[in-house]
Amino acid sequence: MTFRPPRIPRSLPSLPSPSTFPTSGRTTPAMGYEAPIWRAISAFRIASLLYALVLIVQHHALLARPWLAWTVFATMVAWTAVAGYAYAVDQHRHWRLVLVDLAVTFACQAATMFAASPGYLRMAPPLTATWFGGAALAAAVIGGRRWALIIPVGYGIVDITVRVKLGLDITAATPRGMVLLILAGFAVGYMTHIAQAAERRFAAAVELEARTRERERLARSIHDSVLQVLAIVQRRGTELGGEAADLGRLAGEQEAKLRALIGVQAQAERTPVDAAADVSAADAEEGRADLSARLGVLACARVTVSAPALPVPLAQHAVDEVDAAVQAALANVERHCPAETRVWLLVEDEEDTVTVTVRDDGPGMDESRIAEAASDGRLGIAQSIQGRIRDLGGETAIFTAPGEGTEVEMRVPR
Known part of the structure; x- marks a missing residue:
């Protein structure tokens, strides 16, 4: 009696490559965690523009050069629109944009010494007093805590320079403004760090779920076809003995290896999700x-x-x-x-x-x-x-x- 093993499929379904799944890189569209932060900064800039408009109208008589004050205000309006659009696009959020933002903001702050008179600064803050915070917050989000500390120091230096040029005394308002900017920058920078970590973890969880579902689908397909065929070959080969037994033994080994491969694939896909995963980042570092x-x-x-x-x-x-x-x-x-x-x-x-x-x-x-x-x-x-x-x-x-x-x-x- 000649033993003829069942027909084995010529090819197995291929496991998906990691490149076929979505990635969590910074070039992908925002998943909704940072978007509210940038909308809040844009809203803050717009509210600051309204406050600057009230200052100009209320203290118009104290302006040394009203036309320059209105020019500065128009620049602030135009840059608010440009910055709001630029920061809304993920690919545009770069340190170069932050440097341009800070250059425009510091220029508008420095222009106060030419547009306002000493009497104006005794009665009201500079035109960019609150509007400056938009650039400081944007720098904290992009650059982190170091920028959140450096920008308020620059604000204080320019404010002191303006007051010295106009022959005014340095009051407690300047250090208070610096402290408020530092606290706001640190708070927003920390919130952004948490949001970015949550975004990465969410993207990793979505990728893991997609991999798991695809693996389960392939495992069902393999179990219904190849693994069953190998099990039949092993059982029949053992029953027939002789050379068929050797063939059955080899089929059994291949079946076990294939089952192990499916399990190892599942484990390998589960391990890299270090934050929402079973193996923590601290374990990997140690x-x-x-x-x-x-x-x-x-x-x-x-x-x-x-x-x-x-x-x-x-x-x-x-x-x-x-x-x-x-x-x-x-x-x-x-x-x-x-x-x-x-x-x-x-x-x-x-x-x-x-x-x-x-x-x-x-x-x-x-x-x-x-x-x-x-x-x-x-x-x-x-x-x-x-x-x-x-x-x-x-x-x-x-x-x-x-x-x-x-x-x-x-x-x-x-």
Whole structure:
């Protein structure tokens, strides 16, 4: 009787590339977090223009050059319109735009010394007293806290220069204005930082959801076709024996690898979402890695891996050592047990420790053979397994008996 395996599809559905999903870069359209901030700054500029208009009308008689004051006001109106449009476009928000904004604002502030008389500044603040805050807030949003500190200092220097040129005394109004600008700049800059972080996390969550749904769709397709075919080949090959059994064994290994690949893909897509993710950014900075993902790749036809759905973060060195110890245990099974021996690998994430158990259904052995092997110089268990776990501050327990298989339990402190 000739064994003919079922027809296997020529190609598998390809997993989506990360480039096919939306990115969270700054060149993408705003997702709604920063837009209210820029609308609020534009509204603040418009309200400041109305206040400047009231000052000009109310103290028109005290102006040294009314025409210059109206020119400054017209410049403020025009730049408010230009800045409102420019800051509304994400690609235009750059330090060059902030420098132009500050240049126009400082020029309008300095023009006060030519447009106003000393009597005007004794009765009212400069024309740009509140309007200047729009540029200061924009600089704080773009440049952060450093700009939020430097711009108010520049405002104070120009204000003092204007008053000195007009022969006026320096009052407490100038430092009060600087302090208010600093506080407002720091507050708005901090709010913007929080908004940008929330935007990045939201974009990462949307990308993760899209990847997860696509992965689940592909997993269903693979499960309904390829994995079932491989399972049938493995079962029929085992039943027929001979060369068909070898083919069934290979099919079983490929099935296990494909299942592991789907699981690893899901884990790899879940890990980078560091803020709304299971592994925090602090873990990544401290050199921590996911033990569950590392051991998951060991799954095959003979080895079944059971691990928590969430990552199991440990120090990178600890993950490397536990992985090496587990592979040493699997090597012992490969070397001393029959070819049909099954292995179960279990990862348990407890409060203070992480436990990794390797259990097989092989012939087992007398526990005294472990000590005998160490005394004879065969240090596979004593050094490759127990030694590594001991160096991590953990402990290893081995349970075995003839005809009952072997279980190696490795406990590592967090």
